[in-house]
Amino acid sequence: MKLKRKIYNRLLAWKKECGGTKxxxxxxxxxxxxxxICEEFGKNEYKSYLIIDFAKAAxxxxxxxxxxxxxxxxxFMLLSAEYGKKLYQRDSLIIFDEVQMFPKAREAIKYLVADGRYDYxxxxxLISIRExxxxxxxxxxxxHLKMYPLDFEEFAWALGEETLIDYIxxxxxxxxxxxxxxxxKxxxxxxxxxxxxxxxxSVVLFLENHKDFGSSDQEKRDILELYRSDIMKINARYRSKVISIFDQIPGLLSQHEKRIVFKQVKEGSYAGQYEETFFWLSDSMISNECFLxxxxNVGLSANEARTYVKCYLGDTGLLVSHAFDENELLESEVYKQILADKLSLNEGMLYENVIAQMLTANGHKLYFYTHYSEEKHRxxxxxxxxxxxxSKLKYKLYPIEVKSGNNYTIKSMLAFREKYKGRIGECYIIHPRNFMVRDGIICIPPYMTICL
Incomplete structure (x- = not known):
């Protein structure tokens, strides 16, 4: 089953704009x-393509x-003979798959692009990892082009809901x-x-098995094991910290504040000890980081506090399988409870994680804000x-609060709007209800996050 991916059009734009120069x-x-997606692109857009998978290259x-x-x-003669593919000048694509496993091939790009015969x-x-x-x-x-799991729009396309997306x-x-x-719907x-x-x-198995969650869940568990296996191969200096944070992501997100309190991860620890840990998780794109x-003000990154961080899993479907063990999912029918809005436990964790995933897929860097009251001690x-x-000319902030239930207060949003009213464009509440405007705040259902 083929899945329609937005990145295909970006590859088309690259091919047209660069013409082999990059x-x-x-x-x-x-x-x-x-x-x-690379093989599909090579098959559709070139006379021939050749893929070298450096995870298993001879x-x-x-x-x-x-x-x-x-x-x-x-x-090129040797590559052509090795892979049994004829190469055509300016009409062949060469794909270096898993290039981080053989950095010399990445370095060679300088000479191959200068030669100009083919596209690459x-x-x-883990492209930026020091090793x-x-x-x-x-x-x-x-x-550089970042690719993520299917976003909500691509998922809906896979379900045949293109018209619904247009209507949203x-x-x-x-x-x-x-x-x-x-x-x-x-x-x-x-x-x-x-x-x-x-x-x-996971999506293909769900659809091919008549929307059965079981086979999809097993695939997600296999992926989580693959990620754990990848972590166990990294530099021993920070391996244990990476595996510790990775294992604790569901627990960290189930807390009210959701940000990581390092001394709770390990007694006596502090943020500086985990700098390489978060770099690895972010660079592997297993997680989406959100900094305080x-x-x-102008340029959120200029005022970020990296000692305060929330760590979301890059895919919320993986988070579901990570948060609940296999027997718990099957015996308590967690899937059915979530579909029926009857799972109050951890629902906020899943909602906030999926919104983080959708915003990241839309190209946003993630930041959050808190204000500590000395008077209230909280x-x-x-x-x-x-x-x-x-935009530095007309810079505006767009604060977002995520609510997983129908009944909620908007005190924080109103207070934030009042405190920073000169800087704010629009305020958004994301909730399970339909679109509405409340006290000048735009309240949208979570599927409308694709529009932000």
């Missing part, structure tokens, strides 16, 4: 479909990069609620997205996410 490097977590192939970069005629796509994760770049010169002839966007633009039955698709997530094989913005203002329009 390679493109697709970064993403493992098992999100990087290789599949030693002689790697030797070609060591011996023949000064003799590219021989280099690299795929990988993967320490001995090479990073080529400037690379354009239309309602957001015209600031009106969806017709009741279509709102209910959109919420059902959204809850399925929470449960299944956007890992391509202490003073929401945080009296909490904004789950802060977006900006990134």
């Amino acid at each position: 390679a493109i490097l697709i970064e993403g977590a493992r098992r999100i479909g990087k290789s599949t 030693s002689n192939v790697k030797e070609y990069f060591e011996k023949y970069l000064n003799d590219l005629d021989t280099f 796509i690299e795929t990988g994760s 993967n770049v320490k001995d090479i010169v990073i080529p400037s002839e690379e354009r 966007k239309s309602c957001f633009t015209s600031r009106k609620e969806l017709e009741r039955t279509l709102h209910n 959109a919420m059902l698709v959204f809850k399925q997205y929470i449960l299944i997530g956007g890992m391509p094989k 913005c202490s003073d929401p 945080n009296d203002m909490k904004i789950d996410f802060l977006l900006s329009n990134n």
Whole structure:
């Protein structure tokens, strides 16, 4: 089953704009479909394509990069013979898959692009990890492109709901609620997205098995084990900290504040000890980090406090399987409870994680805001996410609060709006109900996050 992915159009744009003058490097977590989309692109858009998977490439192939970069005629002849693919000048694509596993191939891009005969796509994760770049010169002839699990829109396409997506966007633009039955339908698709997530094989198994959650859940557990296996191979200096945070993500997100309190992770620990840990999780794109913005102003990153962080799992479907063991899912029918809005436990965790996932897929860096009241001895203002329009001419903030239930207060949002009223564009509450405007605050159903 083919899945329609937005990144395909971005690859088309790269091919047209660059015309062989730049390679493109697709970064993403493992098992999100990087290789599949590259092969599909090569098959559809070129006369021939050749893929070198450096996770299993033969030693002689790697030797070609060591011996023949000064003799590219021989280099291409050997590759063509090894993979049984004829290469056509300006009409063949060469794909370096899992390029982080052989950094010399990435370094070779400089010479291959300069040669100009073919187009090149690299795929990988952990692209910036020190071990993967320490001995090479990073080529400037690379354009970077991040790829994520299927976003909500792509998931809905897979379910055959293109028209529903168009209707959702239309309602957001015209600031009106969806017709009741279509709102209910959109919420059902959204809850399925929470449960299944956007890992391509998980989605395919769900659809091919008549929307059965069992086979999809097993695939997600296999992926989580793969991630754990990857972690166990990293530098021993910070391996235990990475595995500790990875294992504790569901527990950390189930707390009221959701941010990581390091002394609770391990007694006596502090944020500085986990710098490499979060870099690894972020660079592998297993997680989506959200930092505290202490003073929401021009350039959120200029005011981020990296000692205060929330760590979301990159795919919410994986979080569901991570949070509940297999027997718990099956015996207590967690899936059915979530679909029926009867699982109060951890529902806020899943809602906030999926909104983080959707905002990240839309290209937003994640920030949150809290205000501590000395008088009350607690945080009296909490904004789950802060977006900006990134314009220094008319800079505006867009605060977002995520509510998983129908009954909630908006005290924090009103207080934040009052405190920073000169800087705010629009305020959003994301809730399970239909579109509405309340006290000048735009309240949207979670599926409308695709419009932000």
